[in-house]
Amino acid sequence: MSFFRLPRPLFVLVLTVGLFIWTALVLTEPQLAQNAAKSMRSKPAPAARPAKGKPQIETEPLGAVVGTPWKGLPPIRETTDQIMKREQAQLKRSPKQVESEEHEPRYPDRSKLPQSGDAPATASWPPRPKAEVVRSFAPQAVGTTFAGPTLTDTGAFPPDTMGAVGPTQFLVGVNGRIRVYDKATGAPGALNSSTNTFFSSVRNGSGTSDPRVRFDRLTNRWFIIIINVSTPNRVLLAVSDGPTITGSTVWSFFFFLHSDVLPAGEETCLADYPTLGIDAKALYIGVNQFCGAQQTFSGTTAFVVNKSTLLAGSLVVTAFRGLTGGGSGAGPATPQGVDNFDPNANVGYLIGTDNASLGRLVVRRISDPGGIPSISPNIFLTVPATSNPITVRHFGNTGSGGQAGRLDGLDDRLFAAHLRNGRIWTAHNIGVNLAGVADTLTATRNGSRWYEIDVTNPTPTLVQAGTLFDSNPESDINTAVNFWIPTVMVSGQGHMAMVACQAGGNATINAVIAGRLATDDLGTIGAPTQFTVNTSNSYNPTGDSGFFRPRRWGDYSYVSVDPMDDMTMWGIQEFCHANNSYRVDVVKIMAPPPPSITGCTPASVTAGQASVTVTISGSASLGEAFFEPGPSFAKHLTVQFTGGITVNSVTVVNATTLSVNLSTVGAQIGSQGVLITNPDGQSRSVSGILAVIQPNPTVTQFYPVASTTGKTITITGTNFVNGNTQVFFGGANLVPATSVTVVNGTTLQAVVPASGTGATNINGFLTIRVPGLTDATTAGFAANAPDPGNPTAIFPEFVLWGDTNGDGMFATSDVSLTRAFLLAQATPTARQFLAANVVPANANGSRGDGLPLASNDFAFLRAVSFGQATF
16 A cells, blocks of 8 residues: 545545644654654665674675665554553544545556466375365364454555564554554554554654554564555654553664665665565565655565664664666565564565565575575575456445446565564465366456465475365356455464454455465365354445546455464454445464373372373364474463372373373372363363372381281381271281271371181281282391280480491391390390490490490390480
8 A cells, every 4th residue: 555545526635634633743753843844864874884794795695686775764662551641632633533535656567567486286296086175174273362453543555465463462563553452352452543644753743554564572572564645655663661551561662765775776666565574684675665746666675673782772784775776677576574483583584475476486595684684586486376466346335337336356465474483374266166276367356365385495395275265156247255354374283273354256255264284185175164253234435436447445454373382373354344335353273172082001000109100192073183283382281180289390292192291199099080281371171090009018117016906016018008008917927917907198007917827827928909909018027926015205206326237126137236225135136136336325224224245146135225215
């Protein structure tokens, strides 16, 4: 687009109102008045020089052109509140928005261009039967939708539909209106301004048009560009200071007069239809140049804006002019800057349809975009045959005969482009026949063509292409549904989503989504799903009669990926929401949910483990998948088990398999369920998928080690289950304890049963049993032996020097006692131990009558004193 042209009946009135508004703005906007007073072009700063020793042309492809960076003026900064204060003042002066037609300079008629000789006549690549190009299923569901600005809000034909999603908000930028919404509720936020008011500090008193909006996930900033409509005109830029737009958000406003950027030139031209791509190093802006008094199309230009300097408060721009070598030369028509999320990207891209032929795209690489940029020669890519779109028939058109009142199909320009994993995804609308094949002479409908292009090698290659079109065999040119003004985006999962408009002679004007899964057959796309509701409204606005040219519609749309989860996509598109009016609506495009959960391996785990890994499996039929976007995102895939199981980590093995590391310390015994939630909030759950089982019991020690019938012994160990742990005495035949008390999970008390000989012999072993688990058996119990007496302190709260394993007992393997108080006992009543180099605590034996023992002497203990405790 270029500038606003009012319908003749309103011209005098609007001119009068416009002069009044302009005068008021100058009087109330100091910065605008200052800019108007300095209406001369900004003087170009000296060109930035290459860093010493830095290779330049030697590193570039043959035929590349090295640019000359140019430095502009520093930014003007304003808060949202300051902008809105000015907006409120403007509304008091002129509360009604005047409708006006956004008039573009006349683009060349591309319908007469030759078809590239190598372009195959097919609706898809690789070629497929017509019935397989548009599949019957819709792989992505419509989520949240909310209403954006209307014709009443914007006053512009067309809106130039544009908007992008951020962490918590969706920012809409259309002709005449910039407004932010809460993305969860659709409620308007702190910013709701006309584009002229928003950019008033840098627009030099001229009207604004053709907004582009991006949220840059790499810097957590919002970027907005737009042009003013003087000749030569300015490119205006706004950058936020953070990810959430509030009243205190600070916006930095920059501008450059397109003809000033080195190499200076094209002074008589209007730089129209700016495109925008953003990557780690730069902003890429492509424009169409319309020059001279007649504003004749004269070719295309690209501008590379250094992103790091922009964020630091300095505008550095490099221009590459004459990309098509003139109005009819080969090269990228309407060059689209290419978005790229890769933080390590050091090469940028522009892409467009070939200005000189159909069936061919053109790629231009930008090397060193964050330093001294250079641009490659044209790199041509043959694609399936294309053609110029036809004007769009629509339900209720009151135009009288011929093409009167139809909607503008524009031309075959690309509408946006995005680079992901070395592949550029882009789309445009073309005229096609009933088979979806481009047909310059007999097109009966418009289809939306999309491409996936591999740019990892010096020569780009077409991976796949497809076309969304009406394949109903009963439809003809009057009844066929048109799909036009498409934009595509690809998610972190590799799924593609498209938004487009649809209309036909019997079809109301609505907006649709369509898409494909990463696993779909090449060249195919799912059936469209309508996300707007227009069952009977017709579009015949008096401000845009469609008599001299088609009614304006578009001029573009956009799909963005949610920066929180890298899987949800958000589209914005135009439709007829009421008679003779349009509205732009926002749609949340849902990724497929997680797969159905089918199993867990192993199916059971033992309680008490700090780390154990299980594999969860699922099944998918329509793209269902587990997805983890990575550590740089705020939202992640989560796995939650019931029963106190803790998840340590989750690894996505593939779309239907997870590896989950668990802790079962403190987990409940029994069958447990799981809830798996993707980053976008969609989840799957199943009960009873994993059993937590009691671990086998173990025995650490028991005391006393000798006892008689009816006496109680204390057993310590692990994994004792209250009410379900049994104790047996004896070896060959197990004799159950008279009674068992589980004090806690590590302590038992068992009453010694009656003993005898043979089958009832209880001498020698203790066995601890939890049904269903492995027994724990320990030797050393002596039945019917003299009772060594009860301890006077809790055993084994104290251990003796020389007790090498800390079990509170002595054996012949326990050696090298260095200090102890020993009481000699003639009769062996405790375990034997080896006393090596033992001496009394003091010479006079005042503590317990300690007796000096020589090395290798054996002693049998009745009790041992250690510190203040006696055993």
